Amino acid sequence: MSHDPIDPKLLFREEISKLPAFKLGVKYDAFEKENPDLEILRLGSNENLYGPSPKVFEAIQNALVDVNFYPDNTCSEIAEEMAALLEIDPGRLIFECGAENIMYSLTKLCLRSGDKIVSLQPSFPAINVFSASAGAEVIGVPHEDDLSFSADKFCAALSDDIRMVYLCMPNNPTGSYFTASQFEQIVGATNPETLFVLDEAYVEFAGDKSDYPDTLAILEAANQPYIALRTMSKAYALAGMRIGYGICYHADFAALFKASNTVFNVGVLTLKAASAALADRDHLAKYLAAVSSEKKRVEEALRSLGLRLFNSAGNFVCVSLQSLGQAQQIASDMQSAGVFIKPQKGRGSEGVLRITIGKPADNDRMLAELSALT
Numbered sequence: 001m002s003h004d005p006i007d008p009k010l011l012f013r014e015e016i017s018k019l020p021a022f023k024l025g026v027k028y029d030a031f032e033k034e035n036p037d038l039e040i041l042r043l044g045s046n047e048n049l050y051g052p053s054p055k056v057f058e059a060i061q062n063a064l065v066d067v068n069f070y071p072d073n074t075c076s077e078i079a080e081e082m083a084a085l086l087e088i089d090p091g092r093l094i095f096e097c098g099a100e101n102i103m104y105s106l107t108k109l110c111l112r113s114g115d116k117i118v119s120l121q122p123s124f125p126a127i128n129v130f131s132a133s134a135g136a137e138v139i140g141v142p143h144e145d146d147l148s149f150s151a152d153k154f155c156a157a158l159s160d161d162i163r164m165v166y167l168c169m170p171n172n173p174t175g176s177y178f179t180a181s182q183f184e185q186i187v188g189a190t191n192p193e194t195l196f197v198l199d200e201a202y203v204e205f206a207g208d209k210s211d212y213p214d215t216l217a218i219l220e221a222a223n224q225p226y227i228a229l230r231t232m233s234k235a236y237a238l239a240g241m242r243i244g245y246g247i248c249y250h251a252d253f254a255a256l257f258k259a260s261n262t263v264f265n266v267g268v269l270t271l272k273a274a275s276a277a278l279a280d281r282d283h284l285a286k287y288l289a290a291v292s293s294e295k296k297r298v299e300e301a302l303r304s305l306g307l308r309l310f311n312s313a314g315n316f317v318c319v320s321l322q323s324l325g326q327a328q329q330i331a332s333d334m335q336s337a338g339v340f341i342k343p344q345k346g347r348g349s350e351g352v353l354r355i356t357i358g359k360p361a362d363n364d365r366m367l368a369e370l371s372a373l374t
């Protein structure tokens, strides 16, 4: 007997059936085929355009003979190496296929229907989708008129029934951050039973901001339960390999997280690539220095076009525009010239444009295209 296929919505929890449709990422291959004369410039995903350490390619090559074996599911080698760098117990570290996967699991494991999360607005949109799928609500604290975020307003949103704080710092898409005294104020105002999720995907780039706080020391001093999310996608140029990590306030938190997780996550090639990338401190330092000086140059050029910028500590700059429509139009016109940048909803009707810092010639090309439009 034949019948219509069952409505998939009936097979998922109610929260899932209400989610907006999955947004496909940019299809660069298709764009290239349709525009064979255009050279694509990817400045929309905060990828590292300088590329990884050459030692990464060597490590991947050497590890190819092991692809028929499962990886070390404890990620012990990279955990030891990272723990030595951070001077912490390796048991406090979680490794996953990207920081986003840790975020995803945290929302699944820690949030209950009806829970509330405090975050910035705009911030990394994944937290909204993941929280919605757990039936939890994100309270987004918007930026001020001068494009700064107010610690007082963030604290005012921190009632005792907040289940999780999700603070992205440097924030994506704005690059904004709180200073040490502001961050202390926020941690001090957080319920000691609230999980503080600090998303530091871009933390390495904040090294040139003298007022960027020692976030982990402040969380430790306050005895706050926390997990700091970090990634090797950005500063270490391993976005395609998929590896991110979490620094947990206590090894028992990491153990509980791992107990609930799938057994094999990070692959054999990725583990070797990560160790090689982590070891090449010189390569990392050169890239960070290049981003720092190029970002200053790009910021000056954008300001001279009359654009308003957030104070970004990331590997990107962020422009505030009147409307989302305006941001989308500029991004679409830039895309017609082969330059990809990211429009996003800002505060209220505001639109923001996030632009990754590339190599000098990439930035010159982006600036030339943008100045022709503004």
Ligand SMILES: Cc1ncc(COP(=O)(O)O)c(C=O)c1O
Residues within 6 Å of the ligand: 045, 046, 097, 098, 099, 100, 101, 124, 168, 171, 172, 199, 201, 202, 230, 231, 232, 233, 239, 243, 244
């Ligand atoms: C703020 C933030 N958190 C997490 C991620 C995800 O990083 P990963 O590539 O490690 O999943 C990104 C990626 O763009 C990000 O911008």
